Amino acid sequence: MPALSVVVPCLNEEGTLVELHGRLHEVAAGLGLGQGGLEVVLVDDGSTDATLDLARGLADTDPSTVVLRLSRNFGKEAAMLAGLRAATGDAVALLDGDLQHPPELLASMYTLLTTTDAEQVVARRDRAEDPFVRSVLSRLYYRLVNSLIETVRIQDGVGDFRVMSRAFLDALLALPERNRFSKGLFSWVGFPTATVSYRNVSRGEGRSAWTLRSLLNYGIDGALAFNTRPLRLLMHLGGWAVLAAVAYLVWLLVGYLLHGVTQPGYITTIAVITGLSGVQLLAVGVMGEYVGRIYQEVKARPSYLVHEVIRHEDGGSDDGTGGVG
Numbered sequence: 001m002p003a004l005s006v007v008v009p010c011l012n013e014e015g016t017l018v019e020l021h022g023r024l025h026e027v028a029a030g031l032g033l034g035q036g037g038l039e040v041v042l043v044d045d046g047s048t049d050a051t052l053d054l055a056r057g058l059a060d061t062d063p064s065t066v067v068l069r070l071s072r073n074f075g076k077e078a079a080m081l082a083g084l085r086a087a088t089g090d091a092v093a094l095l096d097g098d099l100q101h102p103p104e105l106l107a108s109m110y111t112l113l114t115t116t117d118a119e120q121v122v123a124r125r126d127r128a129e130d131p132f133v134r135s136v137l138s139r140l141y142y143r144l145v146n147s148l149i150e151t152v153r154i155q156d157g158v159g160d161f162r163v164m165s166r167a168f169l170d171a172l173l174a175l176p177e178r179n180r181f182s183k184g185l186f187s188w189v190g191f192p193t194a195t196v197s198y199r200n201v202s203r204g205e206g207r208s209a210w211t212l213r214s215l216l217n218y219g220i221d222g223a224l225a226f227n228t229r230p231l232r233l234l235m236h237l238g239g240w241a242v243l244a245a246v247a248y249l250v251w252l253l254v255g256y257l258l259h260g261v262t263q264p265g266y267i268t269t270i271a272v273i274t275g276l277s278g279v280q281l282l283a284v285g286v287m288g289e290y291v292g293r294i295y296q297e298v299k300a301r302p303s304y305l306v307h308e309v310i311r312h313e314d315g316g317s318d319d320g321t322g323g324v325g
């Protein structure tokens with residue numbers, strides 16, 4: 001069993017993959033992990049560039065590298081899950097393939113994990129080099145998500161870059177949900193956690209697969225995945241709307257008793273109708289989100305499908321039958 005497995009989800013990372021692989025081995029050598037002490041799990045999440053070929057080449061020459069080729073692009077969450085399930089190490093690290101997570105930091109993270117009672121060591125990025133707008137936006141984002149979530153706390157600057165003990169990982173993998181919001185799950189699992197800081201590096205090669213829209217959807221996922229608080233917020237909203245309607249009605253009645261019938265309130269009628277329909281649509285939308293999630297969980301489809309597992313031993317590949325998550 002390797003001492004350390006490093007799981008890397010890769011979508012179109014041809015520019016950084018080989019360098020990353022080399023640096024991981026340097027880190028392992030620095031830690032004195034020795035032969036067979038390191039395992040690198042590369043998950044090819046349906047890349048359309050040379051990533052798969054490069055990964056295959058690495059696995060061909062390096063027995064410590066395993067490549068999981070997913071059958072298509074399933075998204076980072078699914079790719080991470082696939083890699084974490086395949087990892088066999090006593091400690092398991094998770095890091096991005098674009099070198100935004102400096103591999104050298106793994107040395108101190110791994111040391112912390114093995115020498116303290118921490119079951120998880122997370123890397124926290126400082127936002128010194130982020131563009132101003134971006135760091136403000138992400139701060140707002142975390143405040144919003146945290147205000148909607150009760151049970152877990154999500155820290156600004158903390159991503160998926162972390163090293164976990166086997167006990168922690170087993171607990172994490174025992175969570176059966178399919179709609180996985182890792183940031184929340186990592187925190188939900190608990191266990192003693194240590195944090196190290198690092199300097200954020202701008203993306204060197206390729207470009208981020210995140211669009212504004214996918215970030216927004218990710219935020220909604222975060223808010224919905226952990227509780228039913230949005231539903232309760234809607235109940236409050238509905239309550240206030242009813243109160244306002246009653247108050248308005250009383251006001252109209254008093255006016256009627258004092259002055260008799262006055263002008264017909266065309267504008268108020270329209271305003272009330274559009275306002276309340278908006279609230280109703282919103283409520284139906286939020287409920288629909290929960291129903292949709294129930295639907296997905298009930299269908300119980302795997303989060304990803306493995307097409308091929310590529311290893312050194314057989315010098316090639318085998319069919320990923322049974323490699324279903």
Ligand code: UDP
Binds near residue numbers: 013
């Ligand atoms: N990634 C993936 N599947 C996806 C999107 C991203 O495996 O559908 C990988 C990507 O190759 C990288 C990591 O997830 O290793 C983080 O992606 P990215 O750099 O685009 O995100 P950001 O750094 O902006 O959070």
Ligand code: MG
Binds near residue numbers: 098203208
């Ligand atoms: Mg990145």
